C-alpha cells in the first residue's frame with residue numbers, strides 16, 4: 001500500500017514524519033511507520049520499566065510505558081494520555097530524547113519517541129502490564145527489553161546524570 005497525498009504533521013529530532021490524509025499510517029524512507037511515545041519516569045534515581053503481559057504483542061518483553069500516537073494528537077498529549085490509561089498516574093514531562101526507529105517486520109516499523117518524566121500525582125496501578133521494576137543506572141540491562149528500546153536504554157545509560165538533572 002503506497003500513500004500518495006501527504007501532509008507533514010510534525011518534525012522529530014531524527015527526521016520528518018508524514019501522515020496520509022485518509023489513512024492512519026505514516027511513511028519513513030518507503031516504510032510504513034508507526035509513531036509510538038514512551039515515558040522514562042524517574043523516581044529516587046531509578047527509572048520505571050514495565051513488562052508486557054502475555055496477551056499483548058511482544059508479551060514478556062520489558063518496555064517504557066506509552067503507546068501509539070492517535071490521529072491529530074501531539075506526542076506530548078499522547079504520552080500523558082497513555083500513562084494515565086496504563087498506570088493511572090499524571091506525569092510531568094521533562095525533555096524529548098532521541099527517537100529509536102525499529103523494523104519489527106517490513107509491515108511494522110515503529111518510531112519510538114521517548115520523554116523523560118516524573119510523577120506529578122497518583123499511585124501506579126498496572127492496567128495492561130504484568131510487572132514493574134525500578135531500575136538504577138547499573139541495573140538497566142537486567143531486564144529483557146523490547147528490541148526498539150535498546151538504543152534508548154543505551155542512550156539513557158550514557159546520559160543518565162544529565163537526563164535526571166534535566167527534570168529536577
Ligand SMILES: Nc1nc2c([nH]c(=O)n2[C@@H]2O[C@H](COP(=O)(O)OP(=O)(O)OP(=O)(O)O)[C@@H](O)[C@H]2O)c(=O)[nH]1
Nearest residue numbers: 036037038057058063064065066067068110146148149
Ligand atoms: N509503549 C511502548 N511500545 C513499545 C515500546 N517498545 C516497543 O517496541 N513498542 C512497540 O510499539 C507498539 C506500541 O504498542 P502499544 O500496544 O503500547 O500501543 P497502544 O497502547 O496504543 O496499543 P493499541 O493498538 O492496543 O491501542 C507495539 O508494537 C510495541 O511492541 C515501548 O518502550 N513502549
